[in-house]
Amino acid sequence: MEELVYILNDSGARALFYDAAFAPVVEELRHRTGLEIFICNGVSATDPDYAGIVADESLPPGPAAVRRGGDTAIIMYTSGTTGKPKGAMLTHDNFLAAGHGTSSTIDWYDSHRFLLVAPIFHIGGLMPLTTSVQKGSTVYFLPDFDPVAVWDVIRHEKITTMMSVPAMLNALLAIAPRVEADASSLVNITCGASVVPKPLIEAWVAMGVSIQQVYGLTEVTGALSFWKAGMDASKAGSHGKPAFLNRLKITNIETGKPVPAGVAGEVMCQGAVVFAGYWNNPDATNSALRDGWFATGDVGYLDEDGFLYLVDRLKDLIISGGENIYPAEVEAVILAHGGIAEVSVVGRPDPRWGEVPVAFAVRKPDVAVAEQDIIDDCRSHLAHFKCPKAVIFLDALPRNGIGKILKPELRKMAAEMAATV
Known part of the structure; x- marks a missing residue:
């Protein structure tokens, strides 16, 4: 609750769309935030229903909104694992570039059926959703991750791909022998948030499913790099190479100068996916954006073949x-x-x-x-x-x-x- 109150007040949000199931939470937010407009998806004793608003043809049309590619589309807050969340301003151009770059790097076709179980308040959930819209592929939503429910949806909906974290992959494998686990429709699964252990990759390959590792951040609108099937199998412990149109380099943590292959330093990214800055936080923006490059705060190195290996978070x-x-x-x-x-x-x-x-x-x-x-x-x-x-x-x-x-x-x-x- 405290993080939600902080984000709403920090962003200056005026309107809130909410599901009726969250009505108790909304009641507390009314008194602790600057929200002025509340619209409910479902029945509410106090707020208008979204479906009713959409169906009401007597309402006058709103003013025409003009948006440009460089305008902020979303303020997405970082996960806050190292302090208070910061609002990353992601533009329309950022999302178009991220969708194009990702779908040109990994297999992503209009025939795919994507299971979206990752939360869309996180870039790992939202970017696959917007990319699926760009590609015209089907998206099936689950509100929470439950391995039994996931296997059931994969089997009945013929899911071809999904976004995950290693803990999800482990849970799915653990429950598979006790349910009707059918992986025949799965083409691949993307996995991020941390390095995917090689034995875990091999266990899924044994089921006929390729695992592609993604290294991504909110500030680059999703994926920075991928390791996928077809790349050097001996480098499965890496995070692969930059996604299409992305550029990266490794710099000395103290001097900011580029370092040679094999030497660890801070991972830097450049490209059309890099965000516009942090909302209402110029100091953090100036610290993160340096001469056109985004400083990820991650420590890593490039090997002699250009594969990226992450060492750790600089703050850890x-x-x-x-x-x-x-x-x-x-x-x-x-x-x-x-x-x-x-x-x-x-x-x-x-x-x-x-x-x-x-x-x-x-x-x-x-x-x-x-x-x-x-x-x-x-x-x-x-x-x-x-x-x-x-x-x-x-x-x-x-x-x-x-x-x-x-x-x-x-x-x-x-x-x-x-x-x-």
């Missing part, structure tokens, strides 16, 4: 005793342990080293794994300063609406634990 970097620790490297080692289903590594305040890495992990069902088992395993694969100083087991990792792990919450938990020691 742990600096311990002057040494840089990328959580993704530690997480990969822990995930290789047979007993861990998912893990997230964050920095914990430390009086001697500044901060030290700690791991929050979820055990696989019916598997006994102790904290020391994980620490010892890390010490056999990593330099000691990179190894977690503690492993905290949880039933589930905190996630936002699109499945991204909320590292700020984990950092807060780690700091609170440190304060009690």
